[in-house]
Amino acid sequence: MHDDIIDNSDTRRGRPATHRAFESAHLSGGWTGDAEAYGRSSAILAGDLLVAWSDDLFEEGIDQIAPERARAARRHYAEMRRDVTVGQYLDIAAETVPTPDREQLDLALLVASFKSARYSVQQPLLIGATIGGARPDQYQALRAFGHPVGMAFQLRDDVLGVFGDSAATGKPSGDDLREGKRTALIAFARQAVPAPVRRTLDELVGDPDLEEGQVRMLQDVIRESGALARVEDLISSYARDADRALSGVALENASVGALRDLARAAAHRTF
Amino acid sequence: MHDDIIDNSDTRRGRPATHRAFESAHLSGGWTGDAEAYGRSSAILAGDLLVAWSDDLFEEGIDQIAPERARAARRHYAEMRRDVTVGQYLDIAAETVPTPDREQLDLALLVASFKSARYSVQQPLLIGATIGGARPDQYQALRAFGHPVGMAFQLRDDVLGVFGDSAATGKPSGDDLREGKRTALIAFARQAVPAPVRRTLDELVGDPDLEEGQVRMLQDVIRESGALARVEDLISSYARDADRALSGVALENASVGALRDLARAAAHRTF
DSSP states (O other): OHHHHHTTOSEETTEEOHHHHHHHHHHHHTOSSOHHHHHHHHHHHHHHHHHHHHHHHHHHHTTTSOHHHHHHHHHHHHHHHHHHHHHHHHHHHHHHSOOOGGGHHHHHHHHHIIIIIIIIIIHHHHHHHHHHTOOHHHHHHHHHHHHHHHHHHHHHHHHHHHHOOHHHHSSOTTHHHHHTOOOHHHHHHHHHSOHHHHHHHHHHTTOTTOOHHHHHHHHHHHHHTTHHHHHHHHHHHHHHHHHHHHTTOOSOHHHHHHHHHHHHHHHHOOO | OHHHHHTTOSEETTEEOHHHHHHHHHHHHTOSSOHHHHHHHHHHHHHHHHHHHHHHHHHHHTTTSOHHHHHHHHHHHHHHHHHHHHHHHHHHHHHHSOOOGGGHHHHHHHHHIIIIIIIIIIHHHHHHHHHTTOOHHHHHHHHHHHHHHHHHHHHHHHHHHHHOOHHHHSSOTTHHHHHTOOOHHHHHHHHHSOHHHHHHHHHHTTOTTOOHHHHHHHHHHHHHTTHHHHHHHHHHHHHHHHHHHHTTOOSOHHHHHHHHHHHHHHHHOOO
8 A cells, every 4th residue: 555655556456546545535525625635644544554454463373383483483574574665665766866877787686685585585485484493404495595586576577567468467568667667677778778878768768658659669679788688587597596495405395396386487477 | 754744744843754854855866756755655664664663672672571471462562553543544534524513522532542542541551561460450450540641631732732832832822723633622612602603613723824813713712612611621530530540559659659640741731
C-alpha cells in the first residue's frame, strides 16, 4: 500500500490501489475535504496496520519454537523489513538525486540487492531455515543460494519491463521506460552508447507519454548497445552462483529439486 | 512522521516535519521530479523504518525476561500499535465522513479512547506491569487507572486546543478551531446551541484562515453553550475514576504517589 502511494500507482494486480479505493469511496460518497489526501492518509494507515498484523502473524508462527530459534528468526525478520525499506528509499533516491554515470550500475545492483535479493528471497529462506533448525552448513548454503537467485529475478524483471510481451506480463510493453526506472539494464545502455544517444535516452526514459514507436526505438538502442546481452550474461552468472551454492549441500533431494526449480523460474520466467 | 503527512503539518516540536525536511533537501539540491512527492515518499519510508526499529528495540528490551511474560508484553505492544492506527483512521474518518449529530460525542470519545487513552497511557502501563511481573490485582488496578487518565489527558488537550494560552502551549490560540478537529468539546457545543448558531459553528470551525476576532467569538459561543463546563465535568469524573482505581491498591507508596502525580498532570496541565 505504501509502495503504491510512493509509485503513484493506480492499480495493483488488476484492482484499484488502496489509496485509489479510499479516494473513490470519498468521491462517490461526496464526503468532506480533499479526496486524494483522504485516500493517501487512509492507505498510509492501512499499510501501518498491515505491518503490525504481519508482525503479529509472524509471532504466532514462531510461538511454539525454542526461544533461541525464535530469537534468530526474529532477527532475520527485522533485517528483511529494514532491507526492503532501505532498498525502497535507495530506489526513489536513484530516480531523484543525480548519480555520476560511473556509479549508476553499482547503485542499480545495490537497489536490486536490498529490494529483491535480500527481501524477497534470501531472508525468507533464512527465516525458514532458522525456524526449521537448519544446521550451519545448510544455513550457509541457503544464504549463498538465495542472494543470486533474487538478483537474477530482479534483472529478469528489468529485462521484461523493457522487452516483455504485454500479453504475457499483463503490463504495457516498455512500462519501465515510461516510468523511468533506473535499472542495471539502463545503466549498461547509458555506459555503452555515445554521448548524443545518451542524451536522447535521458530525454525519453521517464516520459510517461512515450508512444509505441518510441518504445521500439529505445528497445533497439538498448539491444544494439549490448546492454541486453550484458544483463543476460549477468543473469546467467547469478544463476550459476545459485547452482554452485547447492552442489554438494546436505539437503533432501526433493528440497534441492524445489530450490533449483525456484532458481530457474526466477532467472528464465517470461512474465 | 506518518501523522505529520496525514495532518499536513509543516513542523513537529518546532523543527521541520520529516516530509518537509526531505522536500527542502530536494528543492535546495535542485533534484529531479516533484519535490513534494519525494518528501512524502521519503517520510513514509522513514516512518516505516522507525516502526521496524521500535519493534527491534522492544524485542531487545524484553530479551532477558521469562518467555511467558515476553509473550504477554508483546501482546500489549501489538494491541497498542493497532489501537493507535485504528484511532488515527477513526480521527480522519470523523473529519471526512458526515456523522449524525447525536453520534458525534460518542465518536469523539471513541477516537480519544483509541488514540490517547489506550495508546498513550493504558497499554504502556500494562506493558511495564507485564514486564515487571505485576500480580493480577496490581495489573487490574493499572488497567482501570490508565484509561481514564488518558481520557482526561485528551479532553484537557481539546480544551487547550481551543482556549489555551498560546504563550504556554506554544501553539496559536484556537489552533483546533482552524484545523476543524472533531473533539468532544465541539460535539457538546453543537448539541447545545440552536440550529442557526450550529450552522455558523459548522461554517467557521475548520476554516484555516480564522482571524483572532472570529476565534474569540467561537470561544465565547462554546463557553456560553455550556460545552466547556461539560468537558470540565467529564475531566473531573475521569480523574475521580483514576483516583478510585488506585485506592487500596497493593503498590509501593512511592509508585502510587508517582501515578497520582501523572493523573493530576494529565487532567490539570496548562500546556
